[in-house]
Amino acid sequence: MSKAPNKISGSPTQGLFGATTAFFIGLASVALFGPTAKSLAQQLHLNAVSLGFLMGIPALSGALLRIPFGAWVESTGGKLPNLILLGGAFCGITGLALTISHPTFWTLALFGAIAGFGVATFSVSMGQVSYWFSKAKQGTANGIYGGVGNLSPGIASLWIPIALGLYGAQNTYWLWLVYLAVGIGLYAIFGKNSPYFQLIKQGVSAEDAKALARQAGQELFPSSTALQSLKTTARYWQTWVLVVIYHTTFGGFLALTAWFPNYWQTMFGLKLFPEAVGLTAIFSIGASLMRVVGGILSDRLGGVKTAFGSLAILFLGALLMIFGGRDFSVVFTGVCLIAVGMGVNNAATFKILPSVIPSAMGGASGWVGGLGALGGFLFPILQGFFIKNPQVADPGYNFSFLVYALAAVLSVLFLLLLTRKAKA
Template sequence: MALTGATIGFFIGFGAVALFGPTAQNFVQVMQLSPTQVGFLVAIPMLTGSLLRIPFGAWVDTTGGKLPLLLLLLLSVVGIGGLYWMLLTLYPDRLGQSAYPLLLLFGALGGCGIATFSVGISQVSYWFPKRSQGWALGVYGGLGNTSPGLVSIVLPLIIGLWGLWAAYLISLTIVICGIVLYYILGQNAWSFQLQSQGLPRAEANREAARLGQEFFPQTSAVATLMGAARQWRTWALVMLYFTSFGGFLALTAWLPTYWQSFHAASYWTAIGLTAGFSLFSSLIRVPGGSWSDRFGGEAVAIMALAVLLIGAAIMTLSTGFTAAVIGEFLIAAGMGVTNAAVFRMVPLYVPDAVGGASGWVGGLGALGGFVVPPLLGGMVEWLGSIGYARGYAVFVALAVVSLALTGVLRAARRQPSSTTVHQSM
């Protein structure tokens, strides 16, 4: 029940990743946006969705995940509702460059739902024992991650049938329904439930341990953030997640523009390839979690990052359509499996501050979804059309750095267990 509730909450909130990707061309045509402006537009939901993961992930360690996740979804409702209002009142005739800042503002609010990831990760981690963390988090992340892919398919269909305004109205309705479902199904771990019933923290933790809970939080949000920040492995995991999940967010938003502008693909071909990327990368995260349980997160991450590197190199160097499709799906596989491996390692390295570590890793790591699209747009303005391909060199560099860091983590894991969790920067 708890896993189901958390997954539904994340699934609903995470759809904001594709808030602008499938509709970017509509705004480009009406507002005459430059490639860099398009990059910022598709990335802006990821800014709030990334940064808010840090405090909200830590907040879980003090109250449980239900209240933080509900608040994030409500903020997302405000953002999507604002976009709907803009389309009703301004689109298309009055939606010019002057409306661009307002569009970014509501996009940023809509992106708050993306931050549900770190809340749900912590919520799920406290429910499940160490031996099944990889599986549980893989199911949560994998199924929840399918949302952008489905949105990328459904949103254009709605636009084609009823118009752009209807797409955002239906999105708003779905998020509201998701809030109701999460409110009913979302459950905090035993220790939080017992404390809410009036039991002292120590007594609640003892009773929760008897019921099977293995991970317990620190006493405050600040303490859990600082505790996680003092451990150098947290920052290595941040970089890995910046590459894999931040990269996933960036490409989910950028790929429709890439396929249409560089390969002259039809609108529906671009949408289909983007949805395929998002769904494949999300679903492969589920077995990726099980592989991480079986073989270890570091070993699985090394293999996955190598696949990502090969895919990124193909897309950087090739201008052919078929090669680009192959490269895209290699990147998708590498990112999806690496995502699962990273969060398999978080509760092992930072068991006393899972929420704080999830906040840092999920928040700063996901910031790649905001940082990378403007870089890709800038490459196009700098190099011309070929910049659409050469921009993937960013992912080549990120994969190389992440491979090196994973090797360091793997070597450090062979050290005595007393340093595995508690060694500081």
Template sequence: MATFGFFAGLTTIVFYGAAGPIFEEHLALTGVFHGLLLGSPHLSKAVLRIPFGAWVDEAGGKKPMLILLASTIVGIAGLVVTLFLTYPDDFGMHLYPLLVLFGLLAGAGGATFSVGISQTSYWYPSDKQGFAMGAFAGAGNIGPGLVVYVLPVLIGLTGLAMAYGIWLAFVVAVTIIYAIYAVDPYYFQLLRQGNDQEEAKETADELGQDIFPSGNTWESLRESASIRRTWVLVFLYTVSFGGGFTSLSAWFPTYWDLFHGFDLSTAGLLAGIFIVYGSLIRIPGGSISDRFGGENVAIASFSVMAVGAVIMTFAVGFWAAFVGMMVLGTGMGVANAAVFELVPKFVPEAVGGASGWISGIGGGGTLIILPALGYYTDIFGQIGYARGFSLFIVLSAICAAVSWGLKRYKPDVDADVDETPVH
């Protein structure tokens, strides 16, 4: 259920990106303003992931997830009503602030990641964290890939407003199903049944749960923020997924449409391939991280990212660009699985708080990367769609070096963990 709720909520990271060329055409946006519109859901996603991820340590996952999905429904519904009333005759730049507001509301769905990752982490034993995180994130992240392919098809069949209306109906249905069937981990169930914390922890431990929250929401945030390892993981997540993969998920429909000249449906299909592949590869990436260690896998995968970025930077033909996109997606997906395999290992004292900081601040990277990609097109023109990937060459190389440093730092981590026993 955590994966199912996340699957629906995360679709809004391509809230405008799935139909990006249509919005750019009708609103007459510059590259930077187009990037800001695409990034509006990512702002609320980034801000809300921090407190909601930590809130799981106090409330469990179900209540925070439902609140975020409810906000998402309001945002999508607002856009649907606006489109029915204004599109296409009165749909123009005067609506830009309202569209940004709807993007911010819908973007709350992206914050379901930090809720679901914590909820899932508490359900699984320590030696299965890589698999659990990879399966949750991998399957959950397919949602945006399906949307960027299906939405253009629906637009062609039913029109823009009705296509978004179908999206709205889907999110409402998932929210209802989640509300009925989602179950919090044992520890939180026992607390609600009247057990004190020690009794709840002891019983949950007997039932198989071996990772527990350190305290309430703010204690979890404070404690995880005081640990330097949290901020190293924040940076790695920003580049691998929160700012990297999600930015490209929203950017690729425009890239394939305006740089390579494909129609919106084909551009959406190509972007969807990137998203689905980069998401699914996180599942084996998590198992590989369990086996070989998240630090080693992070070094290798960030290096693969750099190679993919080099190809994309200089590719002007379709096949070279497609290969570069898939190499880049491979590195990003596996790197992200490696990063979250390290969260309960390096920050066992406050998994929820750490997940909030990592996915929240890391997710905010889109607010820099998307406008930066748009700025490349404003400065360099058409070729800027390719040259913008040079940004990922630099960032990937830095992350590979940081991951190597994290591996060297591991003895201090082990010492910290010894001083803070975890059930």
């Protein structure tokens, strides 16, 4: 038995690198239609709600798949589920590359949904990272993981318009396939499950695997199968509190990354490249970097305090967007505040999670990450109801940010419930 730990390969750093790589290449699908939203609305004669549906469809499939695949981490450790999801994303982008020259609304929606499989890598990789790190380092590790991974949509929003201008839509998606293939290869090589799952795969009993993994530094362990993990965590009311909070900030992050390119073009008459996608990248990349900061703050101040502060900042940013009209300085300030609030809270939520649901991280992250990410699909549709014509500077674009202000208030109320119940 003393030689068993020698069979453990990798380290927390390598586990973090592999999981972040999978999430980074998978999450790019969020930006699938954002940079082309205005031209698609014109070409396919879409109203604001239909356009919001199309922009959010990758987030929808990704959100729903996060739940079962996140729970599957409890029995596999994460690598196999991630490879399957990334393979699905590869198939979706292939379908778009083959059909984009003669698009229809439903072919775009179908292949966009399949490409959205990559978005589901979040909950899988989150569970994979969580099992590698101690409780004391969860905030920092998950902040780095989420922050770096969340850079992907912002970067994709920058290079997609460049590729479209140089090579056309079809060749842009073929380039995307090359990008995916390289990323999948890197994950296949460097992705590592935590020590416990490596030992289980080698035939070590669960009890011995836990003991040996503890010697290797692992602190968190699965307590059930995938289905049981979902059932167990669904019974915790804390799970649903965190779903609401994460729905506001991570779902909002996904939604606005897809929403902003069309917003900047329509409301301020900016060109897609470099102005509209550049401003979108500032939001997306800024929120991603603030997630790293949020992880560090959560370790120092606690997840709950960090979450309260970030939600207040989000609320203030949403108010500036509602009342800012077409005043660029006011609106840009609002966008920056929203990015800070969403980014910091995304890390704070997953700092809170292990402390309230420590025994089934895969199932909990599946519910929170999955249903939370559903906001990336729902928010653009809700915003669409405020807008009469998505191709003109409609005041509804401003008023549509009311959904984020109300969501921030609701999240604060649920967070208060969480803290009061904990003290009781």
